[in-house]
Amino acid sequence: MDHDACPYFGDNMDATTPFLPEEQKLGQIQGENAEPGSTSSGPSSKEFVFSFRGKDVLHIPLPIFNVFLTIMTILGNLMMVVTLPLLSQSMTTANSTDEYPVLFFSSLWFPLFFFLLVGINKYIEPTMPLRPTVSHRTMILVGALNSMNGLLVVYASDPSRTSPQLQSILSTSIIPFTVICRFIILRKGVSRARLVCTGVVLIGLFISLEPVIFSVDQPKADGDVGSNSSPSVEGSSGISHVIWPFVFTLGFLPLGILNSILERELKQDDTESLIFQAFVQLYSTIIIWGLFWTDFIPGFGAARSPQEFWDNLSHGARCMYGQDPECSDAVLYSALFIIAYCLANLFIFLLVRFAEGAVYLVVVQALVTPLGALFWTLFSSDPSFHWHPVFNLATGFVLAGLLIMVPAVVMYNYFGAQERKAEEQRAQASTSDD
Numbered sequence: 498m499d500h501d502a503c504p505y506f507g508d509n510m511d512a513t514t515p516f517l518p519e520e521q522k523l524g525q526i527q528g529e530n531a532e533p534g535s536t537s538s539g540p541s542s543k544e545f546v547f548s549f550r551g552k553d554v555l556h557i558p559l560p561i562f563n564v565f566l567t568i569m570t571i572l573g574n575l576m577m578v579v580t581l582p583l584l585s586q587s588m589t590t591a592n593s594t595d596e597y598p599v600l601f602f603s604s605l606w607f608p609l610f611f612f613l614l615v616g617i618n619k620y621i622e623p624t625m626p627l628r629p630t631v632s633h634r635t636m637i638l639v640g641a642l643n644s645m646n647g648l649l650v651v652y653a654s655d656p657s658r659t660s661p662q663l664q665s666i667l668s669t670s671i672i673p674f675t676v677i678c679r680f681i682i683l684r685k686g687v688s689r690a691r692l693v694c695t696g697v698v699l700i701g702l703f704i705s706l707e708p709v710i711f712s713v714d715q716p717k718a719d720g721d722v723g724s725n726s727s728p729s730v731e732g733s734s735g736i737s738h739v740i741w742p743f744v745f746t747l748g749f750l751p752l753g754i755l756n757s758i759l760e761r762e763l764k765q766d767d768t769e770s771l772i773f774q775a776f777v778q779l780y781s782t783i784i785i786w787g788l789f790w791t792d793f794i795p796g797f798g799a800a801r802s803p804q805e806f807w808d809n810l811s812h813g814a815r816c817m818y819g820q821d822p823e824c825s826d827a828v829l830y831s832a833l834f835i836i837a838y839c840l841a842n843l844f845i846f847l848l849v850r851f852a853e854g855a856v857y858l859v860v861v862q863a864l865v866t867p868l869g870a871l872f873w874t875l876f877s878s879d880p881s882f883h884w885h886p887v888f889n890l891a892t893g894f895v896l897a898g899l900l901i902m903v904p905a906v907v908m909y910n911y912f913g914a915q916e917r918k919a920e921e922q923r924a925q926a927s928t929s930d931d
Contacts, residue, residue: 545851549621559851563910566848567861573841574865579872580834583882587827588816595799596651597792598813603835604647604782610839611775618771629772631762636773639758640780642751647781648788649748652797658741665709665866667746669702674753675859682757687856688916694909698860698902705867705898708891756855763850770846778842853913860909867898 545562547555792798800806815821819828874892877885
């Protein structure tokens with residue numbers, strides 16, 4: 498999920514400028530910025546204000562806060578992409594190879610986490626309204642898009658359907674999908690400078706993927722999810738060889754639409770981000786549970802009868818809650834994945850609200866792919882997760898890709914800040930002329 502939008506935060510915000518209701522809230526968890534105000538009380542700055550029960554306790558310059566959100570978004574997504582294959586692998590046993598229980602039981606915890614944050618936020622700032630300012634229709638739509646992304650990608654990501662090498666390449670489709678959807682939905686393009694930065698990120702990403710594309714220093718070790726011993730699994734054959742990679746790619750289209758809608762809603766001053774996120778996760782969970790029938794689709798799901806579906810769910814519950822010694826590792830991996838997913842989505846929402854919008858988000862998330870590959874050069878999961886560093890030519894490609902991508906992400910953020918300043922100066926000049 499990811500954005501750049503109509504209202505932006507002015508570069509000259511006085512610390513004494515009164516907050517609007519939404520902006521009073523998140524000293525809390527998300528912190529908001531006041532509209533630019535004209536005062537004569539000394540120098541002013543654009544900043545994030547953390548308040549506790551009506552008292553300002555921390556002021557952070559917004560550029561520094563955006564850097565923090567960028568780093569936390571990367572770390573949250575990295576933890577998520579590392580723990581998900583470990584969780585799926587730990588739950589795949591002789592008794593069940595069904596992916597749906599992973600979706601079913603994990604999604605239960607997501608709305609609980611965010612509604613708990615809403616409660617904590619309400620305690621920290623008692624004046625925070627609990628009624629969402631975004632329509633439930635919009636939140637249901639976002640939840641449905643999130644569910645479709647999870648369903649299509651999880652089912653198509655089975656290595657026997659879409660090869661891991663191809664998945665790494667196809668996942669980059671989120672960047673063009675987001676750019677196109679953002680233009681269609683928000684009528685917002687990307688400036689030439691930031692478009693160049695986006696292209697440089699894609700170049701760096703493909704360089705980091707060269708070892709995967711051309712099987713450079715990719716050892717063959719069955720059953721391991723790490724790049725230093727990735728599974729030697731051929732993709733599907735026949736017509737499925739085309740269909741499943743297409744389904745995998747199609748799974749990122751809902752995410753591109755979702756990112757654009759998030760930017761539209763979260764950039765509005767009256768949007769309470771946590772409540773929005775909590776309801777989105779609630780509707781997403783309900784929709785995922787309602788899509789149980791997809792597990793019965795021949796060639797798509799893994800259940801051939803209601804009894805087998807129930808057996809697979811029971812097996813998943815025993816794995817994730819520690820009652821089956823055959824998959825006891827799933828308890829730890831499921832907890833880590835759930836925490837990672839919640840934190841990643843929390844910081845995604847905040848990054849969309851305070852930083853450069855949907856395109857910046859997917860550009861930042863692109864860093865997760867080479868960082869994940871680098872992680873698996875240091876660790877292995879075969880036969881269990883352990884320290885196992887491997888440095889070879891593939892590692893060099895990954896590092897080279899990161900050396901290209903990181904400066905491009907920094908420059909994207911820099912050009913965005915310069916464009917906001919220029920836009921604000923034009924607005925101020927127009928106001929003074931009037």
